[in-house]
Amino acid sequence: MSADVELSDVSVTFGSFYAAKNVNVKVNGGEFFSFLGPSGCGKTTLLRAISGFQEPSEGKVLIDNKDMSGIGPNKRPTALIFQNLALFPLMSVSENIAFSLEVRGVSKEERKKRADELLELIALEGQGDKKVHQLSGGQKQRVAIARALAVEPKVLLLDEPLSALDLKLRQRMRTELREIQKRVNITFIYITHDQGEALTMSDRIAVMNEGELEQIGKCDEVYNNPLTPFVATFVGENNPLYGKVTGIEGDKAKIETADGQYLATMNESKKLNIGDESIAFVRPESLFIPRDGDNFDNKIDVNIESFEFEGNLKNFYASLKSGAKIKFSVPNAIDTSSITSGSSIVLGFESSKSVILPKASLAID
Amino acid sequence: MMGIYIFIFFAYLFGPLIIMSITAFNSAEFPSITPWECFSFRWFNEGKIAYDGQHLAGLLSDWRLHDGIISSLIIGAGVVTLSVPIGMAAAIVLTQVRSQLRDIYYSISIMPVLFPGVIIGISTVVLWDRIAGLGGEGFIADIGRNGIFLTILAQTCFISTYCFLIFVARLQRFDQTQEEAALDLGASQTQVFFKILVPYLSPAIASAAVIAFLFSFENYNTTVFSILSDQTLTTVIASKVRLGISPALSALALTIIALTIIAAVTYEVLRRRAEKRYAESQEKFVKEKAADNRINKKYKAGFKIPKGITAILLIVVFATYGATQIVKNDLYGQSCIDAADKEKKSKFLEQLQTLESNELTDEELSGGSLGGNQDYGDIFGDPSLFQDFGGFD
Ligand SMILES: Nc1ncnc2c1ncn2[C@@H]1O[C@H](COP(=O)(O)OP(=O)(O)OP(=O)(O)O)[C@@H](O)[C@H]1O
Ligand SMILES: [Mg+2]
Numbered sequence: 001m002s003a004d005v006e007l008s009d010v011s012v013t014f015g016s017f018y019a020a021k022n023v024n025v026k027v028n029g030g031e032f033f034s035f036l037g038p039s040g041c042g043k044t045t046l047l048r049a050i051s052g053f054q055e056p057s058e059g060k061v062l063i064d065n066k067d068m069s070g071i072g073p074n075k076r077p078t079a080l081i082f083q084n085l086a087l088f089p090l091m092s093v094s095e096n097i098a099f100s101l102e103v104r105g106v107s108k109e110e111r112k113k114r115a116d117e118l119l120e121l122i123a124l125e126g127q128g129d130k131k132v133h134q135l136s137g138g139q140k141q142r143v144a145i146a147r148a149l150a151v152e153p154k155v156l157l158l159d160e161p162l163s164a165l166d167l168k169l170r171q172r173m174r175t176e177l178r179e180i181q182k183r184v185n186i187t188f189i190y191i192t193h194d195q196g197e198a199l200t201m202s203d204r205i206a207v208m209n210e211g212e213l214e215q216i217g218k219c220d221e222v223y224n225n226p227l228t229p230f231v232a233t234f235v236g237e238n239n240p241l242y243g244k245v246t247g248i249e250g251d252k253a254k255i256e257t258a259d260g261q262y263l264a265t266m267n268e269s270k271k272l273n274i275g276d277e278s279i280a281f282v283r284p285e286s287l288f289i290p291r292d293g294d295n296f297d298n299k300i301d302v303n304i305e306s307f308e309f310e311g312n313l314k315n316f317y318a319s320l321k322s323g324a325k326i327k328f329s330v331p332n333a334i335d336t337s338s339i340t341s342g343s344s345i346v347l348g349f350e351s352s353k354s355v356i357l358p359k360a361s362l363a364i365d
Numbered sequence: 366m367m368g369i370y371i372f373i374f375f376a377y378l379f380g381p382l383i384i385m386s387i388t389a390f391n392s393a394e395f396p397s398i399t400p401w402e403c404f405s406f407r408w409f410n411e412g413k414i415a416y417d418g419q420h421l422a423g424l425l426s427d428w429r430l431h432d433g434i435i436s437s438l439i440i441g442a443g444v445v446t447l448s449v450p451i452g453m454a455a456a457i458v459l460t461q462v463r464s465q466l467r468d469i470y471y472s473i474s475i476m477p478v479l480f481p482g483v484i485i486g487i488s489t490v491v492l493w494d495r496i497a498g499l500g501g502e503g504f505i506a507d508i509g510r511n512g513i514f515l516t517i518l519a520q521t522c523f524i525s526t527y528c529f530l531i532f533v534a535r536l537q538r539f540d541q542t543q544e545e546a547a548l549d550l551g552a553s554q555t556q557v558f559f560k561i562l563v564p565y566l567s568p569a570i571a572s573a574a575v576i577a578f579l580f581s582f583e584n585y586n587t588t589v590f591s592i593l594s595d596q597t598l599t600t601v602i603a604s605k606v607r608l609g610i611s612p613a614l615s616a617l618a619l620t621i622i623a624l625t626i627i628a629a630v631t632y633e634v635l636r637r638r639a640e641k642r643y644a645e646s647q648e649k650f651v652k653e654k655a656a657d658n659r660i661n662k663k664y665k666a667g668f669k670i671p672k673g674i675t676a677i678l679l680i681v682v683f684a685t686y687g688a689t690q691i692v693k694n695d696l697y698g699q700s701c702i703d704a705a706d707k708e709k710k711s712k713f714l715e716q717l718q719t720l721e722s723n724e725l726t727d728e729e730l731s732g733g734s735l736g737g738n739q740d741y742g743d744i745f746g747d748p749s750l751f752q753d754f755g756g757f758d
Contacts, residue, residue: 051549073549086546090564100550103560134647151551 002029002186003064003077003154005050010059012045019045021211023059027189027204029154032181034190034198037208038234038363043191044083046208047157050189051080063155079148083159085140087132093143094119094128100151118146121180138169145180155187162197174201195235199223207231209363225267226355229279234363238281239326242359245276253356255280258322262298264356277359284315286353287328289336289345296348302326303344375676382622387687389615392702394421396612402705404697408616424616433601436513437582440597443517444524444581445574451521452528452573453566456536475530477523486590489519512593519591524580528573535569 005027012020020042027033035043048054050061052073061068068076079100088096095102097118098111106114119125122142127135135143141161148156158177162170178201181188192198198205199219206216207230215227226232229240243257253266255278264280272278282298290296302318305325309315313329314336320326328347330336339345388396392405394413407413412423424430455474462470477485497509508514543565547557563570585599592600602614691697 053545053549073545074551074553078549080546080549082542082546084540084542086540086542088543088546088561099547099552099560103547103550103552103556147550 002031004029004062005155005187005189006062006065007046007050008060008062010046010049010056010061012042012049012054013057018211020049020056023213025206025213025216027187029187030185032178032188032190032201032203034192034202034205035208036192036195036198036205036235039193041208042211043193043208044159045211047080047159047189047191050155051078051157052076053080077154078157079151079153079155080157081144081148081159081161083161083163085144085161087140087144087147089132091132092128093124093130093132093135096132096143097128097146097150099147104151114150118150121149121183122146137165138173141165141173142176145177149180149184152184153186155189156181158188158190160192163192163194170197177201199235205235207235209234226281226357227267227270229281229357229360229362232279232281232355232357232362236283237327238283239287239328240362241280241282241324243278243280245272245274245278245356248272248274252351253278255356259320259324260300262300262354263351264298264354265352266356270357272356272358278356279359280354280356282349282354284327284329285313286349287326287347288349289330289339290348294348297351298349298354300326300347300349301344302347304339304341306341307339382618385615386619386622388612389619391612392705393612396610396615401691401696403701404691405702407702408612409620412613421611421613423613424620427613429596429601430598430613430617433596433598436592436595437598440513440516440520440588441578441581443513444520445577447517447521448525448528448577449570449573451525452530453532453570455525455529456532457562459533460536460539460541471533475526477526480523482523482584482587483590485522486519486587489515489522489587489591490593493518510593512591512595515591515593516588516595516597519587520581520584523587524577527580528577531569531573531576532566535566539565 007023007025010020010023011018023046035046037043045054049056050063052068052071052075055069063077073080088099091099094112094115098106098115101111101114115128116125119128122145124139124142124146127139132140132143144161145156162173162177165173174197177188177190190198190201202219204216204218205222207214207222209230215222215231217225222231223236226235226238232238233240241255241257241259241262243255243262245253246256246261247254248266249263251266251268252263253272255262255264257280262280264282266272287300288294288296290299300320302320304316304318306317307314308317310329312332314332314334315327315329316336316339318326318328384398385396387398389408390404390406391397391402392407392413393400393402408423410423410425412426413421422430459467459470459474493509493515497506499505539562543561544557547561548554552560583599585603588597589600589603596604602617605611605614695701
């Protein structure tokens with residue numbers, strides 16, 4: 001059983017401050033949906049509005065097309081996994097998991113049965129009698145999920161549940177979460193400031209900035225066709241090239257920068273006109289060192305400054321004539337021994353792999 | 366060096382109590398160690414009928430003390446039942462109020478501990494006297510003039526503040542998202558209170574109850590006013606001390622000390638047992654989880670002799686020394702007491718006789734030459750001096 005969740009023009013204010021502003025989004029039943037945004041952008045606030053801890057100052061929250069205003073958190077078909085998990089330290093693991101059944105007056109045997117089922121789901125069979133503090137971080141995580149699933153909510157809300165875990169565990173929990181979601185088949189609304197996490201797990205993501213939604217879409221869509229300079233630089237890395245539009249050819253626009261002219265693809269909903277201040281974006285992995293026979297429609301002269309080894313990738317930091325910085329990555333398998341600090345080379349990139357957007361502030365500044 | 370400081374500190378702390386405890390076993394009428402009369406338990410049970418017929422009550426035969434203890438227990442129970450919930454409610458309210466109001470609310474809440482206890486006692490009596498006066502005869506008038514009831518109210522006034530502080534300290538570490546998590550899982554506000562908050566607060570509830578009871582039990586300066594015609598343990602002791610202290614009080618003190626020590630030791634034993642059980646479960650958990658090479662096989666929980674043993678040894682040495690002295694000089698048992706009594710009685714009779722032989726005549730007793738004031742007649746000079754003065758008109 002899963003449910004649609006719809007936020008219709010939701011705003012949340014604290015005094016005169018908009019923690020969330022005019023948020024419109026519809027999450028489909030059974031979907032794994034993520035809200036992605038930097039710290040303080042209002043993600044937790046939105047989640048609290050969905051779960052009922054925070055009444056929106058304007059707008060409505062609808063779950064299964066039912067208006068939720070005035071309905072308390074204990075009456076909504078949602079379960080929230082808190083940023084700090086909020087497990088009950090005085091109860092055993094089983095008691096934690098069966099808490100929601102206990103408050104509904106379910107009998108003791110029934111509760112035990114359900115707790116055992118859920119322990120199996122989270123691969124913690126036979127550990128129900130442990131106290132919460134005897135569990136490792138990842139185990140606590142899974143107990144929190146089991147606890148939230150005990151009453152079969154229609155929507156599970158997760159507030160950065162993996163942020164406290166170390167990298168390896170985080171990666172494992174991502175897959176586990178995804179698997180659990182497929183098994184129980186309910187709507188997951190997931191919150192994170194980690195774009196990697198959002199991209200690997202979600203069906204769709206919504207990128208938030210300063211309380212407003214910047215873009216909603218499938219992961220690859222958002223990654224490849226960002227709608228704003230913020231999204232372009234927050235989701236994955238991007239090199240900005242500032243300039244003015246000097247020509248339009250179909251869905252491509254020509255941008256004149258201090259270092260030369262480039263051709264980039266316009267977004268359908270962000271049409272540009274000649275003379276507009278704009279930014280072209282090119283990702284580090286889309287910049288290539290041309291080999292014989294390669295014919296890129298954009299070329300760019302750079303001066304290598306430094307180099308960084310990341311394992312699977314090698315990252316080069318270079319500067320343009322104007323002093324602008326640029327980063328490009330090369331798979332480790334490619335031989336780059338000829339490229340040293342101080343050497344000048346030409347890089348190429350395809351106009352189809354570069355987006356051009358009206359000028360606005362980036363995520364990094 | 367540290368040991369010496371600690372020794373001096375403890376001697377300062379417990380010295381008076383130890384001396385007082387020893388005097389409880391001396392059969393003499395005044396609490397003393399030297400001169401030692403006889404070793405006896407009389408101050409713990411029947412006391413002594415003195416040779417002049419006066420009854421010097423022992424602990425068991427002193428009904429006023431018993432009544433006082435009973436009232437103190439009743440008042441203590443009443444104070445605990447009132448101040449623990451009041452303190453808890455006030456502390457929970459503190460977590461709910463907005464930040465600007467918070468400081469004001471906090472200051473007002475702790476004010477009762479700053480008032481002198483005397484004033485709290487008196488004002489309670491004054492208020493309830495008015496209230497009792499309103500209703501004429503009947504229930505209100507009865508409780509309004511009931512010392513035990515008034516004392517419970519008066520003590521609760523400031524003891525609930527101590528409870529409040531205990532709860533505030535505990536609540537400060539409470540993770541409020543736990544409440545939200547419970548709500549989110551479908552619990553009602555009442556269920557959140559009883560299933561999440563109360564279990565979390567239970568250690569604070571226990572310590573608040575103990576502290577409330579102890580504060581109530583030992584309170585004097587509020588109680589002495591609010592108790593009216595009744596008596597509590599402290600007011601009984603105070604009124605006794607006014608007539609001169611008796612070794613029965615030493616016996617009482619020793620009993621209270623003994624009860625306290627037994628309670629503390631029991632608590633400590635239970636706590637250690639629970640701790641050990643917990644450590645064992647932890648150990649098991651560690652062994653289950655840890656890879657084999659991470660378990661220190663040489664580790665063994667050894668038996669260590671506690672440092673406190675020296676203090677205990679010291680006490681034992683002194684006690685044996687005292688006991689041998691008593692036995693050697695035959696300073697114990699009924700025969701010793703009889704002998705001492707006899708000697709005192711004969712001294713008393715002797716004194717009586719000397720008194721009788723020196724008995725004064727009636728004339729001497731009625732004042733004699735000292736009694737009149739004629740010697741001072743001219744203290745204002747010549748009485749005829751003002752005769753010509755017409756007086757004030
Ligand atoms: N109760 C509150 N009163 C006033 N301001 C608040 C309150 N709760 C949140 N805010 C503000 O609203 C903004 C959004 O907060 P929110 O907790 O939603 O951020 P977030 O996106 O979850 O951040 P993070 O990733 O750090 O958890 C922040 O600027 C925060 O200071
Ligand atoms: Mg947050």
